[in-house]
Amino acid sequence: MRRTLYTEDHEQYRDTVREFLHREVVPHYERWEQEQLIDRGVLASARKAGLLGLEVPEEFGGSGVHDYRFRAVVCEEAARAHVTSFDVTLGLQDDLVLHYLTDLTTPEQRRRWLPGFATGDVIGALAMTEPGTGSDLQGIRTTAVRDGDAWVLNGQKTFISSGSSADLVIVAARTDPDAGSRGFSLFVVEDGMPGFTRGRKLAKIGLHAQDTAELFFTDVRVPAANLLGGEGRGLANLMSHLPRERMGIVVQAMAGARAVFEDTRRYVFDRRAFGSAVGDFQATRFALAEMATELDVAQAFADQCVLAYNAGELTPVDAAKGKWWISELQKRIVDRCLQLHGGYGYMTEYPVARAFVDTRVQTIYAGTTEIMKEIIGRDLAS
Known part of the structure; x- marks a missing residue:
């Protein structure tokens, strides 16, 4: 299914993101995983390259760009590069902390805190x-x-x-x-x-x-x-900012599930068993067909959520629907793809193995699946 979410500007931006990730992130990522910490300097580099803090107002050194499609591009490319921890760190800054500091601060607080976010030198x-x-x-x-x-x-x-x-x-x-x-x-x-x-x-x-x-x-x-x-106003402010956080999970989960599926689709037609490619077995083709369909259907909803958010129309209920459904879909897709890899799927040198543990938390943080259903259920009951 052809997607119509992005413009030429977004696709040009995608080239910049992809090049940055493969130059500044991928070569160091394994070390960061072992040290349990991302080098601070890469965040400043990400800001200079335009991957971080686009929404910081121009008067504080930012770009003042309010189009969530750029953030979605970063999620998709980070998923393809298998650098999930790095993308989660960017999302924490842009989808949570920065959003609070642009919405809730006084002019004096903005002058104190936003310039550091504009340069990427301040982590929140x-x-x-x-x-x-x-x-x-x-x-x-x-x-x-x-x-x-x-x-x-x-x-x-x-x-x-x-x-x-x-x-x-x-x-x-x-x-x-x-x-x-x-x-x-x-x-x-x-x-x-x-x-x-x-x-x-x-x-x-x-x-x-x-x-x-x-x-x-x-x-x-x-x-x-x-x-x-x-x-x-603390509780009200937390609740009002949860849709943006959940929007971030929707996009990350969608991008992560798609990336693992594409990796697996290539793998099963390269891997041979009993004289044939694993992908030539009917059971494998059916599994791929089911996953491809689920992903395309979910992608349509995720894209609509992005457009609704850009228009200021994303409701807490729709964010909750997307958050629980697509994060649960990601969990199912990754598990099924690992199975299609056979024993190699259990080896951490294969991206699907890391995805299996990296993405498990998606149905938990930013509100569990059960809490999302409660939000939706209360809305229906009202």
């Missing part, structure tokens, strides 16, 4: 999840108490992507225990603030180069000027 993180609190944001225990011209922050966060390397961390904290959903606020904690410490890098089954850490806050005095988005 979003700290919501706690040891006992995942999707249930109202269960957050981290507290912030006003004390003069500062807030005193205490608590712990876990599973924080880029937690080891972040210069700025957007932290969700409870500021009024009696105010219900209006009792939460967001704060920007900066590297070096006394009482802000980082724990160990968490050992994950996949996405090894994407550092994930525990964060600790012990009587951290956060200046009142670092309150983000208004007191008591």
Whole structure:
């Protein structure tokens, strides 16, 4: 099926992205996976090449481009190059942190923080999840108490992507225990603030180069000027920004599933068994036919989500539909493709093996499949 999502500008941009990835990322990627950390300098290089921070306003050194199709191109090319951890890191900056800092900041805060994102010299993180609190944001225990011209922050966060390397961390904290959903606020904690410490890098089954850490806050005095988005607005601001985060998962999952499928399609016609190419067996052809159909149908929905987002019309419900369905599809596609590789699919030298562990988290973070269904179900019930 012919896609009509992209223009010539996007395809020219694709050439730039592909060349950058193969020059600056692919040669170092295995080392990053082993060290569980991506070199900071590559983010600055990615910004100069236009892969990162396109939405930073021009007045702060960015391009001011608001077209999610460019981000989708990066996802597709990163999937083809098998550098998933790198793309997740870019997505964390563009789909989460930067989106908060362009939407919720005061003019003074923008002047302080956005120029660093424009150059790629500042890395951000979003700290919501706690040891006992995942999707249930109202269960957050981290507290912030006003004390003069500062807030005193205490608590712990876990599973924080880029937690080891972040210069700025957007932290969700409870500021009024009696105010219900209006009792939460967001704060920007900066590297070096006394009482802000980082724990160990968490050992994950996949996405090894994407550092994930525990964060600790012990009587951290956060200046009142670092309150983000208004007191008591924390939960509402988190909820309003989840569709963009889930949009990122939709595009990443779609690109990842497609890349693994194309790799497998080539593999089964190169691999021979019982005197024939594996792809010549009817069972294999049927499997490929089913996956190709599912991917094309899902791609149509994903592309419509991108266009809806660009038009400001992507609803939380549609983002939830795309997030759960396409991430679950990716899980099925990767598993089936690994099976078609036979024993070689279990070897990490084959991209499908790494994809098997890298993509498993897609149905979990940014809201589990079960939470997505609950969002959709509540909308139907209303």
